Amino acid sequence: MLRIGLIGTENSHITHFTRFLNVEERHPGARATALVGGDSPRNRELAELGGIDLVVDAPEDLGDQVDAGIVSTRDGGKHLAHARPLLEAGKPVLVDKPLAASVEDAQELLAIAQRTGAVLVSSSALRFVPEIAHFSPTAHTGALRHLHVVGSADPDSEYAGLFFYGIHHVEAALEILGNPVVEPGSLEVAVHREGDTVVAHLVVQGVAVTLTFVTPGDGTKVPFHATAVTENAVIAHELTLSNDYNAPALAEFLTAVEHDRPSRSPAELLSPVVMLSAVAAALEGSER
Numbered sequence: 081m082l083r084i085g086l087i088g089t090e091n092s093h094i095t096h097f098t099r100f101l102n103v104e105e106r107h108p109g110a111r112a113t114a115l116v117g118g119d120s121p122r123n124r125e126l127a128e129l130g131g132i133d134l135v136v137d138a139p140e141d142l143g144d145q146v147d148a149g150i151v152s153t154r155d156g157g158k159h160l161a162h163a164r165p166l167l168e169a170g171k172p173v174l175v176d177k178p179l180a181a182s183v184e185d186a187q188e189l190l191a192i193a194q195r196t197g198a199v200l201v202s203s204s205a206l207r208f209v210p211e212i213a214h215f216s217p218t219a220h221t222g223a224l225r226h227l228h229v230v231g232s233a234d235p236d237s238e239y240a241g242l243f244f245y246g247i248h249h250v251e252a253a254l255e256i257l258g259n260p261v262v263e264p265g266s267l268e269v270a271v272h273r274e275g276d277t278v279v280a281h282l283v284v285q286g287v288a289v290t291l292t293f294v295t296p297g298d299g300t301k302v303p304f305h306a307t308a309v310t311e312n313a314v315i316a317h318e319l320t321l322s323n324d325y326n327a328p329a330l331a332e333f334l335t336a337v338e339h340d341r342p343s344r345s346p347a348e349l350l351s352p353v354v355m356l357s358a359v360a361a362a363l364e365g366s367e368r
Contacts, residue, residue, distance in 0.1 A: 088153030222311025
């Protein structure tokens with residue numbers, strides 16, 4: 081039995097993971113067996129839902145009581161600290177989006193995983209939505225010229241600003257682009273903020289990319305959407321998340337653990353953080 085510790089239980093995604101693992105038992109041989117964050121109404125709710133007996137205060141308190149971990153902490157700025165104890169022990173970790181909220185933190189996570197041999201997995205749920213496949217180039221469409229991804233994100237979010245939801249825009253864009261490697265310092269970003277909307281323009285591997293982040297309001301939330309302009313066509317789709325939108329990432333993680341091999345390269349894990357960090361830095365610079 082693979083015993084999994086759940087970290088960042090304030091996030092609703094932990095309810096999904098608990099349901100998949102313990103309630104519906106979609107993955108025989110894997111089970112959520114511990115909750116981090118101490119005794120709280122939220123953890124008591126999850127413990128009852130999943131039949132989980134072990135509740136500890138901090139990730140380092142998990143020790144040898146788990147074999148793997150899932151970090152879903154809303155603030156990506158805390159992901160390094162929350163994943164480190166497990167990775168240092170060589171245990172596999174699924175870091176719910178984003179991998180980190182800075183390039184430096186992401187590089188440290190990757191370095192620890194490489195040094196200890198721990199499997200590290202992270203991805204946005206938008207990578208797995210069925211509409212992504214419609215953007216694959218064909219002989220009819222020709223090469224991609226411009227990609228525009230739209231969705232909700234708040235640059236002033238208490239959960240590391242744009243990183244809380246904006247990582248979805250970036251990872252969807254990279255998936256459509258074929259997952260090019262984006263090196264730190266390689267991007268020039270032009271960004272403009274008007275009220276509740278931030279628009280960023282950049283070029284990734286020769287393709288013009290526009291990312292539009294719209295802050296959700298009372299009763300308003302723009303859906304995720306992508307538009308691709310190719311040599312011969314314009315392809316546009318809403319990117320829809322099902323009720324089980326976290327299931328593919330969990331399945332990918334458990335497959336990686338089974339084969340003891342990361343599902344994505346270090347460069348592929350780092351590139352979204354590099355890209356969104358460049359956007360966030362450009363926005364900060366424009367507002368000085």
